[in-house]
Amino acid sequence: MRFNAKTLLTLFMVCATFAPMLLAAEGHGEGPQSEDGVLTYMGNLMFWEYVTFGLILLIVGWKVLPVMLKQLGERQDRIQDALDKADKVRSEAEVLLRKHEEMMRNAHADAKKITDEATAAAREAAGRISAEAEQAAKETRERAQKEVEQLTRKAQAELREQAVELALLASSRVLQKSLQDEDHRKLAQEAISAAGTMNN
CATH class of the missing domain: 1.20.5 (Single alpha-helices involved in coiled-coils or other helix-helix interfaces)
Structure with missing residues (x-):
């Protein structure tokens, strides 16, 4: 048979209630004035201390410990979620950094290409303008x-x-x-x- 926390608590309460009566019925409770009374009283006191300690352990195990374990589990879950999110953010940041570096390399390459094309176009235009000017000057001289x-x-x-x-x-x-x-x-x-x- 399987006992839960409520059943165990009930058993402890019953034992704590009827234990003195059982001890008195067996003749162990002659009173503190008898010669064995001190030992009997001390034995009863130790018994109640054990009962009280067991009750405290039972209450702690029944009420406090699950709450503490639940809070610890929730805290562990929150910490794990934070770590997972931090790993995810770090991975995304690394991906974004690689993309940014690639974009910068492409931008530098495009800028160099545009600069080279502009330089070549300027040289070509300068040559064409020079040739046209020379031809125009020649025609002007011939016409004159x-x-x-x-x-x-x-x-x-x-x-x-x-x-x-x-x-x-x-x-x-x-x-x-x-x-x-x-x-x-x-x-x-x-x-x-x-x-x-x-x-x-």
Whole structure:
């Protein structure tokens, strides 16, 4: 038969209640005035001390100990949960740290790539601009040279015409209109040819 804490407590209470009566019925309780009374009284006192100590142990084991064990278990569970959470947080922090380091490496690589591309693009643009500027300067020089040549030819033509006019004027004055129109044209052609030869 299995006894629980309440049953044991009841048995102790019954024993504590009826033990003195049983001892008195057997003749052990002659009173403190008898010769054996001191020993009997001391024996009864020790018996009650044992009973009281057993009752205290029983009460502690029945009421106090489960509460203490429960509190200790809950505290142990809380500590274990805190340790588990700390391990989890540390693991997550390590993962985040590795991700951050990887992101920083990727960012440095991307920045270097962008810098290299920008440098190459700047050099290419500088070369292209230099080539375009050189080509534009060349075209400007050629255009200016052509304009100068055109102006030179135009000025030469104007000079030839003025020379012809001056020659005609001078010859007409010298000859005092003694020549015919055909002679004037011939002289003009010769003057033009002579002027062209001089300019070349």
